[in-house]
Amino acid sequence: MNSQAITLSARQDRTALALRWLWALMLGLALLAAQTMSAYARGMPDSFADLAEQVSPAVVNITTTTTVAASSDQRMPQLPEGSPFQDFFKEFMNPNGPMPDRPRRSQALGSGFVISEDGYIVTNNHVIDKADEIKVEFFSGKVLDAKLIGTDPNTDIALLKVESPEPLPFVSFGDSDVMRVGDWVMAVGNPLGQGFSVSAGIVSARNRALTGSYDDFIQTDAAINRGNSGGPLFNMDGQVIGVNTAILSPNGGSIGIGFSMASNVVKNVADQLREFGETRRGWLGVRIQDVTPDVAEAMGLPKPAGALVTDVPQGPAAEAGLKSGDVIQSFDGQDITDTRELVRLVGNSAVGKSVRLVVYREGKTETLKVTLGRRETAEGAVPAAASPTTPQAPATSQFLGLTLTPLTDEMRGQLQLDKSTDGLVVTDVDESTEAYEKGLRAGDVITEAGQQKVTTVSDLENRMGEAKEAGRKTLLLLIRRDGDPRFVALSLD
Incomplete structure (x- = not known):
């Protein structure tokens, strides 16, 4: 092969190598662009500024005033027993005998958000509990008196109402069930009484329970502190997907574990409080327990799931033919994993609604149709069980x-x-x-x-x-x- 041919071959090799490098570079850029677009598709924000500007006018600071009776013991300084200062303070503070109790005024702070242009506001029940006076401060600085419409201690939700001559800015509820662990969220409120403040983070966990029967909390690492209670947790579309309610903290400050009651629970409660001034939850009328692995094995169930019926007193379930020992596997088309899920689904259902139950009974499944009653009525009619004494037994x-x-x-x-x-x-x-x-x-x-x-x-x-x-x-x-x-x-x- 002559030198000219060798030179041509070398040029062709270099050209091919350059083309391969160019192709690899283009492929890398394409992958990077795809990842970037995917990130934007998931809602990863460049900034929260636009979102904060959009929703802040509908978020409010709440100040409550409560009358607290003060005892003479509360007014006296706390001194060691036998201290020589005890007689001095008693004589100085109360020279003419016992002082009558005088009420004092106590204030508390929290947050809330407007859900309608005519002035309905959602907050936590513990923010306004026992309050004599409730004032609402808007982002604009305007302050209005609020009236309590209704409360639900079971979910720690309260509904307030303010009167305004002009329509108020408000925010809408989003679907909390579509939120995924890792989604971006933003909390807005009045932490530690410092006024309007924004914090951001992600959904850390879903379906958390604390102490309530109807708990469905979204866990977030967005900073939530005292004063944030009752404030909204937003998704990236500016919709409320939770109400900031509690934090897990050894020192009372945020350590990145906050809990927001899911919006699908809150919306149902707020709608009922708005319409009736009270909650009206569905009632099935059964006593239930979780299906443990050993119980599942004893019953021949393929897996430990569902709600095991332990008793069926007089009520909707008894009328529908439910029996003790049945395992409720599906309620109104939704699979049941445990008792907590069944309680939540029934409680969120309308009174009088007709639903289908799929139950496991004696090795096979059956479908029953139940018309739900009202839990509040049923609970008020159930007497408390007396504590028995252990009997003295005969032959054993x-x-x-x-x-x-x-x-x-x-x-x-x-x-x-x-x-x-x-x-x-x-x-x-x-x-x-x-x-x-x-x-x-x-x-x-x-x-x-x-x-x-x-x-x-x-x-x-x-x-x-x-x-x-x-x-x-x-x-x-x-x-x-x-x-x-x-x-x-x-x-x-």
Whole structure:
């Protein structure tokens, strides 16, 4: 090959190499552009300034004034017992005998947000609790008196109303269910009484529960402090997806763990308070417990999910044919994972609504139709259960660490049980056994085993034999204590 040919070949190789490098560069730029566009598609902001400017006019500072009765003990300085200053202060502060209590005025601060142009405002119940006077300050500096429309202590939500001659700026609720862990959020409020303040972060977790039956909190690392309570948590579209309610903190300040009640819960509560001045929650009329792995095994369920019905008093569920021992797997088309989810779904449903329940019963599923009642009415009609004394039992038998005796009329009276109740009374529990670890105690009454009624120890032994023949490793017992039922699964090994 001559030198000219070699030179041409080398040029072609360099050209090909350059083209490959150019192609790689273009591919890299394309990937970078795609990632950037994807980031923007997820709502990653360059700045929160436009969003803050958009929503701030609808966010308010709330100041409440409460009359507190002051006792003479509160007015006296706290001195060590026997201190020579005690007599001095008593004589100086109260020379003519006991001073009458004088009320004092106490102030508290919080946040809120306007949800309608005619002046309805959402905040936390604990912000305005027991307040004699509520004042609302707007971003513009305008201050208006607010009237309390209604409260819901169960979700810590309150609805206020102000009167304004002109329409007020307001914000709308977004869908909290579509928020994902990692989504950007922005909190606006009145932290530590410093006035309007904005903080930003992400959704750290979903579906958090604190202490309430209807809790559905969004956890965020956006800074939330005292005074932020009742303020809104926004998504990047300027919609309220939570109401800032609580923080987890060892020192009272933000450490990046804040909780906002989900907007889908708040909107439902606010709508009811606005229409009725009170909440009207759906009521199913069952007592339930979570399905644990051992309970699932004892019942032949493929996985520990759903809400296990322990009792069906008179109410909507009883009228629909629900039974103790049923496992509610679906409510109104939504799968049920645990009792908390069922309580929340039922509570958020309208009174009088007809819903379909899918229940697991005796190895197969059934669909029932239930018309929901009203929880507030039902709770007001249920008397408190009395605490029984442990009965003195006659002849006893041993079973899985339990000392048992058949239920007699005398024991029914001592345990304040209905005359129709049958079963076996636990008179003692071996503290070294699984039964004790799972909470069984003297005075408990076993009414069912293997989802069949038991009245004698032989009934219980027969149920145990049937469970072993069916290949079960546990036996499901229905226990009643203080009138409240619950299922417990005990190992048969």
